[in-house]
Amino acid sequence: MAQRPVQIVFLDRETISPQTVLRPVSFEHELTIYGRTTRDKVAERIAHADIVITNKVPLRQEAIEQAGNLKMIAVAATGTDNVDLVACARKGIVVSNIRGYAINTVPEHVFALIFALRRSIVAYRESVKAGRWYDAQQFCYFDYPIKDLAGSTLGIVGNGTLGKAVASIAQALDMRVLFAARKGDTNQSAGYTPFDQFLAESDIITLHCPLNDHTRDLISTREFSLMKRKPILINTARGGLVNEPALVTAMRQGQITAAGFDVTTPEPPDNQNALVQLLDMPNFILTPHVAWASEQAIQTLADQLIDNIEAHYQGSPRNVVAAPASV
Incomplete structure (x- = not known):
């Protein structure tokens, strides 16, 4: 009796650029691709899958437990907060993620922001657009602050x-760098600055930690x-990681100079989202x-995604977040 092809389901292909090449895997399989998947469709779509690929579609306990054939969840991202890792461990489902692919793109975006x-680039652009430069009647004007990065402290x-x-x-830009110690950690580790001191001394703060129970609302009113x-x-x-209403208050009251965000809660945000309401601020x-x-x-991510699936099929799973376990 012929063995059935491995059933692979990709729940949200539209979250990866359509120009990205997804290499075929080397074993016999059937790949079912959905551009996007709403939460109410998850259980139905993964019910007979052996391998599920997800970027941001949530995979929670109920859907996981109903998927009788599921052996692997291949997350097309680094963060795995959208996957119930405990439920996966209980059923012996391997969860693999993507690592190291964004080592250039994310830091470059951080510094673009x-x-x-x-240097108040957005504020000056908008003021020029509004005619302020002509109204100034001179070669320049100084409506918004411009500060060098050299000599400042990046937390x-x-x-x-x-x-x-x-x-x-x-x-390389001659900035002082501080790494924050864990919030509430009273044992100072070498190379880390106590969290409250870190907040007080930083000219710029940038977040590069996962979202979990310990980091949710890491930055809020007190901070x-x-x-x-x-x-x-x-x-x-x-x-x-940041309490959004608290951020709005901090921005409106001038507790911080500026903010650059690439993420919201939830995503995508609607017009009532707290951060969307800040877009009137330059x-x-x-x-x-x-x-x-x-x-x-993105191409590196796609290549690694396929490599993770290949490695799992060959019996040597890699980038494992939740190893198979019996509960």
């Missing part, structure tokens, strides 16, 4: 691949009150979760 905000939350890459660029230098806040990681930039999305990075 930093440069734009530190980084997260000392992983991306945090280190951001630090490397900052050091903004400790930011003595009124820093620029950059978030290209996850929206839930010192706030919101981009649509594209810090990771250079052409080179």
